[in-house]
Amino acid sequence: MEQxxxxxxxxxxxxxxxxxxVLLVRQRQAAAELREQNSVLARGLDLREKELxxxxxxxxxxxxxxxxxxxxxxxxxxxxxxxxxxxYGQSLQTVMDLFAGSAARVRERSxxxxxxxLRAMMRAVQSLANEQQLAISTMQERHDDPDVLEGLLRxxxxxxxxxxxxxxxxxxxxxxxxxxxxxxxxxxVVRGATSRIRDYLRVNLEGTVNSAVTSRxxxxxxxxxxxxxxxxxxxxxxxxxxxxxxxxxxxxVAITIDDAGVAMDADELQRAxxxxxxxxxxxxxxxxxxxxxxFAVAGVLAARYGFRVSVDSRSPYGGVxxxxxxxxxxxTTVPDARPPEPxxxxxxxxxxxxxxxxxxAGGLPKRSRVAxxxxxxxxxxxxxxxxxxxxxxxxxxxxxxAGLGAWQRGTRSGRAxxxxxxxxxxxxxxxxxxx
Numbered sequence: 245m246e247q248x249x250x251x252x253x254x255x256x257x258x259x260x261x262x263x264x265x266v267l268l269v270r271q272r273q274a275a276a277e278l279r280e281q282n283s284v285l286a287r288g289l290d291l292r293e294k295e296l297x298x299x300x301x302x303x304x305x306x307x308x309x310x311x312x313x314x315x316x317x318x319x320x321x322x323x324x325x326x327x328x329x330x331x332y333g334q335s336l337q338t339v340m341d342l343f344a345g346s347a348a349r350v351r352e353r354s355x356x357x358x359x360x361x362l363r364a365m366m367r368a369v370q371s372l373a374n375e376q377q378l379a380i381s382t383m384q385e386r387h388d389d390p391d392v393l394e395g396l397l398r399x400x401x402x403x404x405x406x407x408x409x410x411x412x413x414x415x416x417x418x419x420x421x422x423x424x425x426x427x428x429x430x431x432x433v434v435r436g437a438t439s440r441i442r443d444y445l446r447v448n449l450e451g452t453v454n455s456a457v458t459s460r461x462x463x464x465x466x467x468x469x470x471x472x473x474x475x476x477x478x479x480x481x482x483x484x485x486x487x488x489x490x491x492x493x494x495x496x497v498a499i500t501i502d503d504a505g506v507a508m509d510a511d512e513l514q515r516a517x518x519x520x521x522x523x524x525x526x527x528x529x530x531x532x533x534x535x536x537x538x539f540a541v542a543g544v545l546a547a548r549y550g551f552r553v554s555v556d557s558r559s560p561y562g563g564v565x566x567x568x569x570x571x572x573x574x575x576t577t578v579p580d581a582r583p584p585e586p587x588x589x590x591x592x593x594x595x596x597x598x599x600x601x602x603x604x605a606g607g608l609p610k611r612s613r614v615a616x617x618x619x620x621x622x623x624x625x626x627x628x629x630x631x632x633x634x635x636x637x638x639x640x641x642x643x644x645x646a647g648l649g650a651w652q653r654g655t656r657s658g659r660a661x662x663x664x665x666x667x668x669x670x671x672x673x674x675x676x677x678x679x
Contacts, residue, residue: 291323292332298322299336307340308347313530355527359417366414373407401439408440408470412541415467416526421545425462429578430497433457434488437469443477446485453490454578455497461574464545468553471538472501472566480505480563487561496571504561516555522547542568550574 302319310316325333380400387393415421428436430453438447457465476486484504491498508516518524522543531537542553552569559565 288329291328295321295323295325295332295336299339303340304343307344311344311348311351351527355525363414363417363419366410366417366419369410370407370414373403373410377403377407401444404440405442408467408474411467412471412537415544416537416541421463421467425459425466427456427459427576428462429456430490430499433462433466434469434499436466437473440466440470441474441477443474443482443486446477446482447473447488448485449488451490453492453497455492455575456578457570458574458576461549461551461570464549465551465568465570465574468542468545468551468568469499469501471541472553472568475538476501476503476505476564476566479503484561493569496569497575499568499570501566501568502559502561503563504559505563507558507562508555508564513556519543520546520553520555 298319298321303321306316306318310318321333321336323329325336377400380396380403384393384396384400387396411421431449434447434449438444438449441447473486473488480486480503487500487502489500489502491500516539519526519539520543522545526540526544531540539553539555545551546553551571551574553566554569555564555566557565557567
């Protein structure tokens with residue numbers, strides 16, 4: 245009996261031990277699973293924390309920068325979220341998309357508001373510049389004193405530069421050139437552009453072509469050339485010249501502008517190419533300080549009117565070569581020569597010193613030695629000075645006034661472009677000039 249009890253007790257103890265062992269194994273397995281789950285959760289929490297910090301510190305700022313500069317690279321997530329946390333990765337991408345859309349809309353509204361304000365301001369400035377040009381032209385007709393004419397011509401040239409800058413800014417902000425021009429020869433188009441830049445004396449025009457720009461495209465091409473010529477002059481030494489040449493092709497005419505300044509590196513050429521293409525809207529907030537509007541304006545006008553501008557080749561003089569290609573659709577025959585502008589003064593021509601002489605096909609006066617021949621002594625002062633070795637005598641007031649008057653009439657004729665209006669003419673509403 246006792247043996248039976250001992251055997252039963254042993255069986256019970258053995259069963260309890262086995263049960264305890266099983267429970268212990270199960271507990272250890274559960275503990276291992278819990279530790280693994282905690283490890284996974286901790287790793288996921290760390291991953292999410294790092295990704296969130298990376299999103300705020302790197303990805304969103306780069307995304308904001310890329311909205312205005314497509315060349316900026318936007319970093320991706322630090323981990324393979326599609327495998328480790330697909331739902332979380334999708335949530336982060338949703339945040340990126342919402343941020344990009346919101347920032348783009350804010351930037352678009354800001355740019356539209358800034359352009360609208362600038363456009364209205366430029367219209368007011370252009371109107372004042374036009375009124376000032378009319379006043380200057382009236383004074384040039386009334387005065388024949390050489391000193392007064394010299395000062396008026398200097399003011400006239402500065403006002404032309406002011407008009408170009410305001411016109412370029414208005415175009416960049418969505419306005420139209422706002423001036424009606426008649427068809428003009430290629431040479432007159434280049435001369436009109438040259439008259440609107442500060443260093444006009446450095447521009448050297450070589451050759452000519454028997455083509456003219458149609459009325460619709462004259463002002464856009466003139467403004468484009470003026471911006472490119474000004475850019476070439478400002479980025480080259482003041483003792484160098486800017487060369488302008490024509491080249492006829494089977495489907496148009498190319499106008500090349502070569503300077504001897506500093507060449508552009510690869511990044512600058514790419515940015516210039518993007519601006520000159522006119523394909524993307526120009527962000528006026530990213531044009532530099534002070535704003536560099538030349539290439540941007542040229543690109544806008546080229547895209548609107550159908551000509552092309554490029555700066556992707558190097559000038560043979562070491563600087564930059566800009567090419568304006570005007571297709572045949574924007575070309576016509578050279579207009580007939582215009583008769584010389586009549587003298588409006590009531591005084592005789594001999595008193596004003598502004599008599600009309602022979603003129604070029606573009607209406608510009610040719611040089612004449614009549615004023616020298618009509619000196620009281622009938623001699624050439626410069627020739628006498630060369631023979632005697634002394635300084636040349638001062639030019640008579642009549643001769644100086646004649647030269648200034650002829651220069652003024654020629655400049656006005658080239659800038660006005662015939663029957664249209666130049667910067668001094670009345671502003672024309674943009675709705676009349678849309679292509």
